[in-house]
Amino acid sequence: MGKPENEATAKESGSYFTLFLNRIGAVFLAPDATFSQIVSSKIGFWEPLALILLLIGIEGAVLASFAVRVISAVTNAIGPVTGITPFGFLAFVPSVLITMMIIGFLLVWIIVAGIAHLIARYVFRGRGSYVQLLKLYGYALVPYSLVILGTVIIGINWATWPFAIFLNVIATFWIVLLMSVAVKHNYDIDVGKAFISSFIGPMLAWLIVIGIFWLWLLVAIGSFAGGFV
Amino acid sequence: MIARATLGGIFVAILLVGIFYAALSPILQPIALPRIQMPWSAVGTGVIEQYSLVKGTNVSSAVRFVNLNATVKFGGILVLFSNDPNLVLKAVFEHGSSASELSANSAADGSDSLQANTYGATGSLNLTLGSSCQYGGSLNLRFGAVTMQLDQYSNIGKLAIKINYVGGVLLNVTSGASFEHLDLSMDVGGLQLNVNAENIGRSGTITTNVNMGGVIVNAAVNTAHVGMSVEADVDTGGLTVDQTYFEGTVSNTHCSVKTHDYASANTKLDVRANIGAGGGIIQPSTSYVPGFST
Numbered sequence: 001m002g003k004p005e006n007e008a009t010a011k012e013s014g015s016y017f018t019l020f021l022n023r024i025g026a027v028f029l030a031p032d033a034t035f036s037q038i039v040s041s042k043i044g045f046w047e048p049l050a051l052i053l054l055l056i057g058i059e060g061a062v063l064a065s066f067a068v069r070v071i072s073a074v075t076n077a078i079g080p081v082t083g084i085t086p087f088g089f090l091a092f093v094p095s096v097l098i099t100m101m102i103i104g105f106l107l108v109w110i111i112v113a114g115i116a117h118l119i120a121r122y123v124f125r126g127r128g129s130y131v132q133l134l135k136l137y138g139y140a141l142v143p144y145s146l147v148i149l150g151t152v153i154i155g156i157n158w159a160t161w162p163f164a165i166f167l168n169v170i171a172t173f174w175i176v177l178l179m180s181v182a183v184k185h186n187y188d189i190d191v192g193k194a195f196i197s198s199f200i201g202p203m204l205a206w207l208i209v210i211g212i213f214w215l216w217l218l219v220a221i222g223s224f225a226g227g228f229v
Numbered sequence: 230m231i232a233r234a235t236l237g238g239i240f241v242a243i244l245l246v247g248i249f250y251a252a253l254s255p256i257l258q259p260i261a262l263p264r265i266q267m268p269w270s271a272v273g274t275g276v277i278e279q280y281s282l283v284k285g286t287n288v289s290s291a292v293r294f295v296n297l298n299a300t301v302k303f304g305g306i307l308v309l310f311s312n313d314p315n316l317v318l319k320a321v322f323e324h325g326s327s328a329s330e331l332s333a334n335s336a337a338d339g340s341d342s343l344q345a346n347t348y349g350a351t352g353s354l355n356l357t358l359g360s361s362c363q364y365g366g367s368l369n370l371r372f373g374a375v376t377m378q379l380d381q382y383s384n385i386g387k388l389a390i391k392i393n394y395v396g397g398v399l400l401n402v403t404s405g406a407s408f409e410h411l412d413l414s415m416d417v418g419g420l421q422l423n424v425n426a427e428n429i430g431r432s433g434t435i436t437t438n439v440n441m442g443g444v445i446v447n448a449a450v451n452t453a454h455v456g457m458s459v460e461a462d463v464d465t466g467g468l469t470v471d472q473t474y475f476e477g478t479v480s481n482t483h484c485s486v487k488t489h490d491y492a493s494a495n496t497k498l499d500v501r502a503n504i505g506a507g508g509g510i511i512q513p514s515t516s517y518v519p520g521f522s523t
Contacts, residue, residue: 021237028236058244061251073260145240148247155254 020047027142031178035136035185045131048138052109053102055144060101062151064094112202113137116183120197126187136182143174276324280333282317282345284361292317293341294386295358297366303351306368306375308358310382316359318345324352364388370396381405384430392418399423400435402498407431414438421445423514424498428454432497440505447514448474448488456494458487461502461509474513484511 026034071093113133120126150164150171176199184194284290295317299306304324311319322331332348345366347354358364365386368375374397375390385408390398392415400413401423407430413420419442422435428451437444450457459475461468463482470479470486477486491497502509 018234021241022230022233023237024240025233025236025238028240029233054244058247058251062247065251065254068255069258069260072255073262077262142240145243149243152247152250155250155258 023139024142027139027178031181032185035139035182038136038139039128039132039185043135045135048135051138052105052141055141055148056102056105057098059144059148059151060098061094062148062155063101064097066155067093067097109134109137112179112198115202115205116179116197119201120183120187120189120194124187124189124193124197126183126189126193126197128186128188133182133186136186137179140175140178140182143171143178146171146174278322278324278331280318280320280322280331280347282319282335282343284315284317284359286315288317288335288343289337291341292337292343293362294343295362295364295366296342296344297356297358297364297368297388298345299347299354299356299367300369301349301352301354301373302371304349304370304373305353306370306373307353307355308368308375308377309356310358310360310378310380310384312360312382314359314361316357317343317362318359319357320347321355321357322347322349322352323355324349358383360384367391369393372396374398377401379403379406379408381430383407385409385411388412390414392416397421402426402429404428405430406433408433411435412438415440415442417441419443419445421447422500423447424455424457425449425514426455427451429496429498432499434499434501437500437502439503439507442504442507444502444504444507444509446500446502446509446511448512449514450488450498452488452490452494454495456488456491456497457500458485458491458497459500459502459511460485461500461504461511463504463507463509465506466504466508468509468511470510471512475511484509486511 023034023038026037113130117128117130117133120128146167150167153160153167154164179198180191180195182194183189183198184191187194187197189197282288284292297318299320318335320331320333324331331352331354333346335343335345337343343362347356360382363384363386365388367389368377369391371393372395373392375392376399377390379385379400379402381404383406387410388408389412390400391412392398395417396415397418398413398415398420400411400421402425404426405428406426409431410433413435414437417440420437420439422437422445424447426449444461446459448457448459458477459470461484467481468479468484470484472479472486475486475488478484479486488494
């Protein structure tokens with residue numbers, strides 16, 4: 001990866017948009033060098049934040065368009081039964097969907113980066129800041145554009161779902177890979193430790209939360225069922 | 230560098246495709262589901278029956294009060310008023326060929342009152358009422374929808390609209406409408422009251438009772454002529470009141486609001502809404518258009 005690294009670390013010139021396009025492309029092609037450059041060049045927090053909002057917002061908008069189509073189809077289909085019953089109140093569904101997706105993902109972003117930070121910093125004794133990791137995680141989400149593409153393709157034709165799933169799988173692996181690279185560069189630790197910090201740690205935390213939830217559910221059901229469960 | 234810029238460009242292109250798709254797909258690519266056909270609305274197999282009561286023809290010209298009792302078990306009832314002073318009642322009943330026929334009769338009491346009954350088990354009943362009689366009585370439905378258009382030709386004393394189980398009621402009140410009291414009730418469903426009036430014939434009250442569902446009141450009145458008040462209670466659920474149009478006390482489960490200049494208005498329209506489980510929305514409709522009436 002010598003040549004791309006040299007390219008990435010070379011002083012780039014051009015308009016902001018050109019630099020942005022190069023940076024996004026470099027995240028795909030040379031994440032090692034790009035993340036090193038982002039760490040060293042003190043790129044602002046707003047660009048990765050805007051990237052996340054754009055990616056999740058657009059995916060939310062595509063899903064909301066599905067919701068609009070389904071709601072319109074259902075209200076039209078049951079029109080002969082419901083007559084003039086107004087369904088205008090269902091218009092809130094798309095906006096709520098987009099808002100919930102954005103808020104939910106911002107929370108996931110903060111929590112997952114927080115877990116990775118705690119493990120990399122305090123378990124593996126790495127050196128790096130949490131805010132810097134948030135920035136890198138913003139760029140690590142760039143392959144999420146494949147998820148948007150998959151959703152659009154499914155929307156155009158349901159029969160393309162295998163290809164859409166293929167794109168989703170690629171995007172997932174790619175994002176996990178980029179998150180590991182981000183942790184590696186931000187904390188200057190080995191890639192194995194970075195993978196544990198960025199993926200295994202958050203997955204374990206997720207499993208613990210889910211386990212506690214199921215335990216609570218069992219106890220709650222058991223109390224209603226008189227202790228038989 | 231070219232490869233990076235190209236990939237970056239593809240990334241931006243995907244985002245743009247997503248934006249355009251989200252914006253255009255509901256218009257260009259609507260999902261089509263088969264429309265549910267009810268027995269009474271089956272195209273091509275429907276039967277249309279008519280029943281009319283006309284002054285000087287089959288009803289005494291002295292009739293001024295009509296007690297109307299219209300019942301449909303499954304389907305819909307549409308009530309309109311015409312400007313025909315001789316018309317007492319015109320009932321058009323559409324139903325499937327396998328459904329039972331309309332049963333209608335009338336009985337005069339020898340003075341100025343008439344009792345008119347219509348009954349259809351399953352179908353769509355369109356009632357057209359005249360402009361020279363005052364109507365009262367009840368419209369009854371078990372499952373379905375009632376739509377009533379009150380305009381300058383309407384004249385109602387006390388009328389009850391009752392949906393026993395599930396359905397919807399749409400009541401449009403426009404300029405010149407005249408009624409004393411309307412009682413709207415249903416077990417489960419939605420009720421929409423649209424008031425778009427520069428003036429109304431006389432002060433009237435509307436009472437609504439919905440056990441489970443929602444009530445929407447859309448108001449657009451000339452507040453100098455028509456004072457409108459809404460008092461609503463929700464047992465479980467919530468109320469949304471637009472307080473730019475209405476003033477008064479509002480909480481999540483109760484409201485008592487009036488339009489501005491309520492006290493000085495010539496005529497008053499008082500709405501009382503009781504909702505068991507569900508919600509209520511009290512809001513201005515599209516901006517008031519002077520002279521609008523149908």
